[in-house]
Amino acid sequence: MKRGNYTEVRDFVFQGFSNFHEHQLTLFVVFLTVYVLTLTGNAIIVSLIRIDHHLHTPMYFFLSVLSISETFYSLVIIPRMLACLVGFSHSISLEACATQLFFFLGFAITNCLLLALMGYDRYVAICNPLRYPIIMNFRVCIMLATSVFVAGFSLSVVQAVATFRLSFCHTLIQHFFCEVRSVLDLACHKPIINDILTLIISLLALTAPSIFIFITYVLIISAILKIASAEGRKKTFATCASHLTVVILHYGCASVAYFKPRSENTEDQYQFISMTYTVITPFLNPVVYSLRNKEVKDALHRVMGQKSQY
Template identity: 80%
Template sequence: MKRANHTEVREFLFQGFSNIQEHQLTLFVVFLTLYTLTLAGNVIIVTIIRVDHHLHTPMYFFLSVLSTSETFYSLVIIPRMLSSLVGLGHSISLEGCGTQLFFFLGFAITNCLLLAIMGFDRYVAICNPLRYSIIMNWRNCAMLASFVCATGFSLSLVQAVAIFRLAFCDSLIKHFFCDVRPVLDLACAAPAINDILTLIISLLAITAPAAFLFISYVLIISTILKIASAEGRKKTFATCASHLTVVIVHYGCASIAYFKPKSENTQDQDQLISVTYTVITPLLNPVVYSLRNKEVQDALRRVMGRKSLS
């Protein structure tokens, strides 16, 4: 019977946060506030980096690319989630679900790879400062940014095509957006190749960049410890502190979400983890780089000062 009916599944329904129905309005207000802060923070960072020539450096170029990617990343998921919380947008077409999953994964993988590139930038700046301007010239920076974006969306395309070639026997997505595991759970039969492909992409998008960052920061810290003065060590490490904070939270959430055994999955846990990396993590980037980064703070003061004078 399932085999006969699977072609009729052309639309999915999101279960969303139905298990806490009485708190839907509260969640809407909280998530809308966080989303507004995320958009405002990322727009401010991109604008400040663009207009202040002191921030026209490779590190801030990659930060502006990351902020732009984070903005679109949250745009793919949160508006639809907010509409479902107020009783709208509970359904999504098969094509719409595939599109959402493709863009969500594309921006998510791009963000992971961008953080690794930013770690490499800090490694070159601290461990090989004399060659920094040669290695991290603008041509190389543009090529690296293009490469991570192309890689992110190529891997996303492979994953999305592999999933949406399957036949679906159920239409209820036990989640608030089209993520990999919740959609795969609706398939009549998911071949082992899908699980293998998901694992390979997770290793390429999470484990490989995380390992690269770990090695980079081991070398960075060993170089910092060789600096004679305590003030010099503190100042040098301060240039990495914001990036390291974002890296730990970002890769930590992604690892829990995609490497947790299926047997340990519960809907409440999955939703809590998903809220962390879809709502809170995008906000972390502008907050950390605004509150903990002196150069960004100084640039903001300069820009605001010019506006006040004009």
């Protein structure tokens, strides 16, 4: 299709890991292993929370929602990346690219908001324990979880529509998926408004939730320090340790990717940074909640013990 003095692009090609051609089979095996472990870990967490009544609490309800969201988040990116690594087509249509970008951003923003919601849950549980069952009842939890999905995908649709209203004059996406800034680089004209919009959405999806979590943890730590016994302080903080670890991993990796100037990284370095929050973080989340959370480990032992009796 021609528009003005240029031909509008309708298909793109992923550069992927072409600079590591001799290592692509190794990368495929590593990423496939991580992906299978990610799916398995999230499936175990969701199943445990559903089966074990000890985990039927708001904290673990939000954890199960996060695990489901992380599963779909990985599904949007990794299978196509794996296909490219073993020689399948590196091309993608404009419509398919828009779809991938929309779902990737939707689940990514939702995950950020869910982590903030989990921080709020810990704040209410520790700072207002007597009213916790009333404030965080099941209906409220459903409404809050639904709200973060609506907010996440609303921001995503704004970003996707604004991005794909542009005209594109280049075909090579210097990435392994349709990441926003890599797609914007293909536009015929420098999209200043889109760059501003991307920054605003990044602030709403990363900075605002991280500030909210920081404030909740200041209040949580203040409440914990008022507990008389050292054992009580340790036990109370242990309920936050897994969430805090995941928050640091998640927001740390994403912030480096979206707030560090692209000019400071080569394309290979930028892809490596992107791998941390598209491949590594979803894998580490269930690992952290499995290894650092006593209640989840106890639930796993109870379920395994029940099965061994049959």
